[in-house]
Amino acid sequence: MPDPKVMEQFKYQELDYDKEIKIGVIGAGYWGPNLIRNFVETPKSRVVAVADFSEDRLNRIHTIYPQIHCVRNYREFFTMGLDAIVIATPPATHYDIAKDVLNHDLHVFVEKPITLQSEHAAELVDLAASKDLILMVGHAFEFNVGVQKLKSMIDEGELGKIVDVEDEAENKTIEVWVE
Ligand SMILES: NC(=O)c1ccc[n+]([C@@H]2O[C@H](COP(=O)([O-])OP(=O)(O)OC[C@H]3O[C@@H](n4cnc5c(N)ncnc54)[C@H](O)[C@@H]3O)[C@@H](O)[C@H]2O)c1
Numbered sequence: 309m310p311d312p313k314v315m316e317q318f319k320y321q322e323l324d325y326d327k328e329i330k331i332g333v334i335g336a337g338y339w340g341p342n343l344i345r346n347f348v349e350t351p352k353s354r355v356v357a358v359a360d361f362s363e364d365r366l367n368r369i370h371t372i373y374p375q376i377h378c379v380r381n382y383r384e385f386f387t388m389g390l391d392a393i394v395i396a397t398p399p400a401t402h403y404d405i406a407k408d409v410l411n412h413d414l415h416v417f418v419e420k421p422i423t424l425q426s427e428h429a430a431e432l433v434d435l436a437a438s439k440d441l442i443l444m445v446g447h448a449f450e451f452n453v454g455v456q457k458l459k460s461m462i463d464e465g466e467l468g469k470i471v472d473v474e475d476e477a478e479n480k481t482i483e484v485w486v487e
Contacts, residue, residue, distance in 0.1 A: 329353045332385040334405060335396035336360040336369050339419060343394050343446075348373060357385055386412045392442070395419060403428040406443070410435045415442040449475075458482060 329352060333344050336358050347353045358369050359382035366378040377388070382405070385393060392415035395405050403423040406416050410432065422445045423429045436443035449455050461467050462484075472485040 325352070327352070327391075329392055330356045330388075330390045331392050331394060332357045332359065332382065332388065332390045333394040333396060334359045334382040334385075335398075335419075336362075336365040337396070340365075340394075340396035341369065343396055343417075343419075344369065344373070344376075347394065356390055357388055359385065383408075385409075385414075390414060392417065396446075399424055403432065406432050407435065410439060410441055410443065413439060413441065415444075417444045417446060419446040421445075454482070458484070 331347050331353055333340055333347070333355060336344065337360070340358070340360070344355055344358060347355050355373070355376055357377040357379060358366065359379050360366050360369075361380060363380070366380070369376060370378050379385075382393075393409045395402055395409070395416065395418040397405060397419075399419075399421050402418050402421070403425070406418050406422075409416050416432075416436065422432065432443055462470060467484060467486050469487040470484060471487055474483045474485075476482070
């Protein structure tokens, strides 16, 4: 059963946890392969297909996961009977691709940032809600226990008045400056 805090966001959805989720991943550059690996390793999720413009990147995926169907045009996904699409392409492409995918009645996991313009993000949120689809953004650190602990300490006022927070993703450190 997923984290109740995560599911709180989706409480309006009737989800069937016994069902295998068939996934297509768009973008197999730097970050996409991490998502592919995680969805391959997650029980009840099956990565059916991966799309990328780059033949080299598709070949790399095919070598590791010969069972995954590799295509250059993600629109081929729309005839594959998939449940959800993962978007790991450059941010400037997120709005058009996510809109296209939602309009084909598929759930979306899109990497951060959701879009480059807030109006576009709001439009996608409304579109997903109007179709009762999940639209989730890959804010990985929202689910990091260290970050969650820090947030609860800040919320409880344990750290006093915060004047600055510096997050170093590479060194995996967060420095908090207080008054
Ligand atoms: N959550 C995290 O910690 C984290 C870390 C790194 C990157 N990201 C995010 O992941 C996303 C991808 O970043 P990246 O560094 O992997 O970029 P990248 O440029 O390395 O890879 C993007 C891939 O998408 C492909 N692509 C672009 N448009 C496409 C389309 N229409 N159809 C099919 N393939 C297409 C490109 O050919 C490329 O292989 C970005 O949104 C980035 O912000 C998130």
